[in-house]
Amino acid sequence: MQSLWSDGDAERMVAHYGDNGIGRDLAERVYTSRLLGGDPRLVLHGGGNTSVKTTAADLHGDAVEALCVKGSGWDMAAIEPAGLPAVRLAPLRRLRGRDALSDEDMVRFQRANLLDPGAPNPSVETLLHAFLPHKFIDHTHATAVLSLADQPDAEERCRDLYRGRLGIVPYIMPGFLLAKAAAEIFENDEAVEGLVLLKHGIFTFGDTARAAYERMVDAVSGAEERLAQGRKPVFAGAALPNAVAALAEVAPIVRGACALPAARSGEYKRFVLDFRTGAAVRAFVDGAELQRYGTEGVATPDHTIRTKNYPLIVPAPSAGRPGDFAAAVRQAVAAFVAEYHAYFARHNRGNKRELDPMPRIVLVPGVGLFGLGRSAKDAAIAADLAESWVATVTDAEAVGRFESLSEAELFEMEYWSLEQAKLGTVQEKPLAGQVALVTGGAGTIGLATARALRQAGAEIALIDRDASVNDAATKLGGIGIAGDVTDPDAVRQAFDRVVGRFGGVDIVVSNAGAAWQGRIGEVSERVLRDSFELNFFAHQWVAQNAVRVMLAQKTGGALLFNVSKQALNPGAEFGPYGLPKAATLALMRQYALDYGKAGIRANAVNADRIRGGLLTPAMIAARAQARGVGEAEYMGGNLLGHEVTAEDVAEAFLGLALARNTTGSFVTVDGGNIAAAPR
Numbered sequence: 001m002q003s004l005w006s007d008g009d010a011e012r013m014v015a016h017y018g019d020n021g022i023g024r025d026l027a028e029r030v031y032t033s034r035l036l037g038g039d040p041r042l043v044l045h046g047g048g049n050t051s052v053k054t055t056a057a058d059l060h061g062d063a064v065e066a067l068c069v070k071g072s073g074w075d076m077a078a079i080e081p082a083g084l085p086a087v088r089l090a091p092l093r094r095l096r097g098r099d100a101l102s103d104e105d106m107v108r109f110q111r112a113n114l115l116d117p118g119a120p121n122p123s124v125e126t127l128l129h130a131f132l133p134h135k136f137i138d139h140t141h142a143t144a145v146l147s148l149a150d151q152p153d154a155e156e157r158c159r160d161l162y163r164g165r166l167g168i169v170p171y172i173m174p175g176f177l178l179a180k181a182a183a184e185i186f187e188n189d190e191a192v193e194g195l196v197l198l199k200h201g202i203f204t205f206g207d208t209a210r211a212a213y214e215r216m217v218d219a220v221s222g223a224e225e226r227l228a229q230g231r232k233p234v235f236a237g238a239a240l241p242n243a244v245a246a247l248a249e250v251a252p253i254v255r256g257a258c259a260l261p262a263a264r265s266g267e268y269k270r271f272v273l274d275f276r277t278g279a280a281v282r283a284f285v286d287g288a289e290l291q292r293y294g295t296e297g298v299a300t301p302d303h304t305i306r307t308k309n310y311p312l313i314v315p316a317p318s319a320g321r322p323g324d325f326a327a328a329v330r331q332a333v334a335a336f337v338a339e340y341h342a343y344f345a346r347h348n349r350g351n352k353r354e355l356d357p358m359p360r361i362v363l364v365p366g367v368g369l370f371g372l373g374r375s376a377k378d379a380a381i382a383a384d385l386a387e388s389w390v391a392t393v394t395d396a397e398a399v400g401r402f403e404s405l406s407e408a409e410l411f412e413m414e415y416w417s418l419e420q421a422k423l424g425t426v427q428e429k430p431l432a433g434q435v436a437l438v439t440g441g442a443g444t445i446g447l448a449t450a451r452a453l454r455q456a457g458a459e460i461a462l463i464d465r466d467a468s469v470n471d472a473a474t475k476l477g478g479i480g481i482a483g484d485v486t487d488p489d490a491v492r493q494a495f496d497r498v499v500g501r502f503g504g505v506d507i508v509v510s511n512a513g514a515a516w517q518g519r520i521g522e523v524s525e526r527v528l529r530d531s532f533e534l535n536f537f538a539h540q541w542v543a544q545n546a547v548r549v550m551l552a553q554k555t556g557g558a559l560l561f562n563v564s565k566q567a568l569n570p571g572a573e574f575g576p577y578g579l580p581k582a583a584t585l586a587l588m589r590q591y592a593l594d595y596g597k598a599g600i601r602a603n604a605v606n607a608d609r610i611r612g613g614l615l616t617p618a619m620i621a622a623r624a625q626a627r628g629v630g631e632a633e634y635m636g637g638n639l640l641g642h643e644v645t646a647e648d649v650a651e652a653f654l655g656l657a658l659a660r661n662t663t664g665s666f667v668t669v670d671g672g673n674i675a676a677a678p679r
């Protein structure tokens with residue numbers, strides 16, 4: 001790797017922060033922290049940390065000797081001065097005299113010595129930074145270094161490569177004891193420029209930001225060069241089926257098998273999937289010895305909280321035999337869960353709370369890998385860490401043999417008391433882990449519904465004929481698909497894309513519609529058929545695909561139809577619109593009847609008179625005029641006398657998505673219309 005240091009960029013950052021009262025030390029610290037954080041080969045997702053020893057003002061404005069060290073929750077790639085909280089240095093250094101310090105006491109001590117009591121928690125590696133004397137200290141989990149440090153003979157390999165330039169620290173879990181050991185190893189040879197932490201990562205130091213950073217670049221480059229020499233071929237391929245099943249078929253089966261039944265019957269704790277493949281991933285997952293190197297363990301300890309210790313490995317899926325694959329995956333998940341319980345029982349001494357037993361990475365030979373998370377963001381993090389782990393293990397195997405931590409060390413990390421203390425403190429949203437697809441997603445009602453589902457925690461996919469659907473979806477962190485729901489092939493492709501992106505689908509809001517008018521005895525065949533295509537058949541294509549995915553997942557699901565009050569209370573000369581809507585109401589009931597046993601619920605919303613829905617401003621003006629009333633009076637012309645909004649309709653859809661014991665039903669959202677009441 002190359003140094004990205006630029007005097008010009010560094011000075012620009014010093015000048016920029018100088019205008020905001022931030023000194024040179026901290027500004028340069030921010031600059032090289034971002035250089036390190038921006039390279040995924042060095043750190044990923046909050047991994048790694050950096051520090052600078054400087055003077056900072058306390059709340060009196062008095063200058064104090066302080067350690068500015070990365071705060072938890074900050075990512076180095078985008079760090080700001082606020083992400084490097086200042087801690088009084090002298091009290092931290094005094095801690096070295098102790099024999100032991102619990103993690104809880106360490107955190108309390110660090111917080112008590114923050115210059116700003118509102119600052120984030122300093123890194124758990126703060127004491128390691130404090131006990132070393134250097135002004136700038138950089139720490140990464142560089143994959144190239146880990147490929148050498150995760151070996152049975154890692155110590156000899158690192159000594160041979162760095163020849164006394166870096167000290168070697170045996171594996172100790174992050175915290176007080178690691179900080180003490182690292183300081184002692186440095187003091188044995190104060191000429192070292194850094195430390196390799198076996199099975200963990202690397203530290204480099206310097207008097208300047210540039211020196212510490214460039215020593216990191218040099219050390220990592222040295223590891224890269226070493227890995228390029230004397231490689232042996234790795235991962236001889238296993239036999240794969242002649243034809244391997246497509247991602248769209250594989251993902252819902254994996255996703256469903258990894259869902260956990262919830263305490264309330266009929267509900268599941270689901271995961272979102274993030275799929276990765278490519279030459280490196282395929283060589284890894286297709287390898288004949290995958291069971292050996294694939295279950296050895298993580299590349300660096302802090303990944304275990306995101307990925308668990310090792311992934312679930314399932315058999316390669318043969319095309320056209322989804323039933324066989326589903327059975328094999330369910331068996332593999334059951335074995336993984338049983339082993340997880342046994343692992344917990346083997347190592348739990350005391351009162352740890354067992355975490356959910358489901359994998360966070362799934363390897364599928366012939367296909368690729370999935371990251372799993374309770375949100376798309378968490379799934380992507382797991383997948384990023386998995387790809388980085390694949391790179392580390394591949395290089396480690398090419399020059400030797402990958403070896404991770406012992407099971408007891410992995411348990412100590414996964415069940416770290418600081419992590420256990422966070423359990424139950426975050427209230428999850430009601431639709432966390434669920435994937436919702438909304439048709440007509442760029443329209444007023446579709447978009448309001450998608451927003452409501454997103455706020456409740458669901459991942460969002462929008463389909464619409466209008467190209468603005470992409471921007472609308474991006475704002476919700478989801479995917480937009482420009483497509484015509486009256487085309488069965490396009491609907492199938494849209495579902496394949498959603499499944500490819502999130503792993504499956506749980507809530508489908510079949511909302512796309514448009515109004516056609518005409519007196520029924522005189523209307524043209526074309527108009528009637530066009531309306532049936534969109535207002536009836538499109539609902540069928542969407543529901544059919546939804547059910548196909550939901551049945552593969554075996555975790556139920558919610559079908560929601562926008563039916564309109566026309567289905568119950570036809571308007572004069574609106575037959576071409578009302579007739580297919582009435583058929584769609586019947587369609588909803590048929591799905592409720594045919595798929596209730598599979599836990600799939602079908603419900604509808606009957607909305608009326610929604611501004612911006614099918615009602616254009618010109619239509620509102622014309623109708624108000626025809627009735628001889630003002631627009632506001634026309635829009636509020638219902639029993640309650642209120643205008644009904646798209647957000648009201650969205651709330652009804654959300655309510656039905658959450659109503660676990662309601663199916664075959666509809667909700668009116670029209671402010672009250674007695675003529676539309678069923679009898």
Ligand code: ZN
Nearest residue numbers: 048139200201
């Ligand atoms: Zn670390």
